[in-house]
Amino acid sequence: MALKISIFGAGNGGITAAADMTEKGHEVTLHQSKNSQRDLSSIAETGVINFNGKPVRIHKFTREVEEAVRGKDVIVLTIPAIAVEPIAEKLAPYLEDGQYVFINSASAMNSLRFKRVLNNMKRDIDVKVGETMSLTYASRYDQETNEATLISYNEHNLFAAYPSRFTEEMLEVLGRMYDHLKPAKNIIETTLNNGNPESHPGPSILNAGRIDYAGDDFYLYKEGITEHTVNVIHKIDAERQQICRMLDFEAMSKSERSVRSGYFEKRESLREQYNHSPVLADIKGPGDLENRYVTEDVSNGLVLWASIGDACGVETPVMDAVITLAGVLLGRDYFSEGVTLRKLGIEEADAARLNALMEYDHTK
Ligand SMILES: NC(=O)C1=CN([C@@H]2O[C@H](COP(=O)(O)OP(=O)(O)OC[C@H]3O[C@@H](n4cnc5c(N)ncnc54)[C@H](OP(=O)(O)O)[C@@H]3O)[C@@H](O)[C@H]2O)C=CC1
Numbered sequence: 368m369a370l371k372i373s374i375f376g377a378g379n380g381g382i383t384a385a386a387d388m389t390e391k392g393h394e395v396t397l398h399q400s401k402n403s404q405r406d407l408s409s410i411a412e413t414g415v416i417n418f419n420g421k422p423v424r425i426h427k428f429t430r431e432v433e434e435a436v437r438g439k440d441v442i443v444l445t446i447p448a449i450a451v452e453p454i455a456e457k458l459a460p461y462l463e464d465g466q467y468v469f470i471n472s473a474s475a476m477n478s479l480r481f482k483r484v485l486n487n488m489k490r491d492i493d494v495k496v497g498e499t500m501s502l503t504y505a506s507r508y509d510q511e512t513n514e515a516t517l518i519s520y521n522e523h524n525l526f527a528a529y530p531s532r533f534t535e536e537m538l539e540v541l542g543r544m545y546d547h548l549k550p551a552k553n554i555i556e557t558t559l560n561n562g563n564p565e566s567h568p569g570p571s572i573l574n575a576g577r578i579d580y581a582g583d584d585f586y587l588y589k590e591g592i593t594e595h596t597v598n599v600i601h602k603i604d605a606e607r608q609q610i611c612r613m614l615d616f617e618a619m620s621k622s623e624r625s626v627r628s629g630y631f632e633k634r635e636s637l638r639e640q641y642n643h644s645p646v647l648a649d650i651k652g653p654g655d656l657e658n659r660y661v662t663e664d665v666s667n668g669l670v671l672w673a674s675i676g677d678a679c680g681v682e683t684p685v686m687d688a689v690i691t692l693a694g695v696l697l698g699r700d701y702f703s704e705g706v707t708l709r710k711l712g713i714e715e716a717d718a719a720r721l722n723a724l725m726e727y728d729h730t731k
Pocket residue numbers: 375376377378379380381398399400401402403404405445446447448449450471472473501502504505506507563659663
């Protein structure tokens with residue numbers, strides 16, 4: 368059955384999803400914010416997106432929040448984690464009972480954060496909220512050609528609702544949109560399986576000089592991940608896996624996980640898997656250190672992982688080192704400005720308590 372879907376976050380993922388979901392037979396509204404950085408006049412005028420070489424006409428393009436929210440079955444958020452709270456504030460006045468909010472981006476306990484905003488605003492509505500570990504695609508959008516490129520689906524994408532007892536109900540609905548969503552125990556498990564905090568910040572800061580010099584002519588996956596810089600990913604991966612074990616989650620290596628998601632081939636080493644990834648190797652950037660590969664993936668990635676590690680009694684010296692150095696390079700204090708369990712209202716919880724807290728909505 369076709370769903371009425373709205374997509375917020377008119378970037379690479381959002382525009383790709385708008386075309387992809389239209390192709391799959393759903394009625395899709397794409398929302399672009401009024402302070403968007405992109406020129407989407409072509410989509411606004413014609414409703415057409417060139418999708419992997421073929422024109423696709425979406426149902427509606429709008430810049431009005433109310434129009435995009437009212438009467439929809441599923442609201443998809445393809446936004447960076449840093450934008451969860453401001454987007455939740457914008458949507459809150461218009462959300463309706465029975466709607467599903469599907470946060471399809473880089474997992475950072477986003478669903479709990481979305482619910483906290485609703486509850487702080489006293490919006491007592493029956494919306495179910497959940498998140499993927501990572502965007503359902505590797506994708507890019509080129510505004511010059513109005514071309515959305517779906518490079519690859521993430522073929523094994525963990526999903527959880529907050530609270531976790533609604534995961535199954537949400538998957539029944541979202542299963543009509545995507546074939547590759549798999550249930551996670553809760554949103555802490557999706558958060559610890561977001562691949563970006565281990566792939567991006569370490570190698571980006573270790574290539575800071577090269578990025579400053581080369582600007583737009585830099586490819587992190589194929590030239591920034593080398594025989595030496597990959598060691599930082601290995602160490603962060605080991606710390607992350609230890610946190611997963613303490614929480615009783617599957618503790619799979621970065622290498623195995625990315626083979627399962629279809630982004631890596633089986634190869635001799637993790638370095639070769641990145642350098643020759645059929646999905647990631649040709650993705651350009653970052654062209655500037657002030658990029659989501661550092662800003663989002665440290666403040667909403669590594670800082671949150673390290674704080675979950677603290678709660679579970681796992682030391683995270685390499686995560687901490689990357690957080691420190693990223694802050695030094697960008698003149699920020701990510702330990703104090705990043706997302707932590709304490710900032711989400713969770714204090715003095717050990718691993719068992721953290722899992723228990725994800726079963727019921729404690730933001731009320
Ligand atoms: N693209 C990819 O291949 C992958 C992306 N991801 C994750 O998915 C998320 C979206 O990625 P992608 O679509 O590439 O990102 P883009 O930057 O291309 O698009 C994100 C959109 O989010 C909206 N937005 C709202 N607030 C902000 C803010 N404060 N800063 C920046 N954008 C904001 C904007 O929408 P508007 O224009 O309407 O204002 C923007 O266009 C990110 O969290 C990323 O880490 C994960 C794996 C792969």
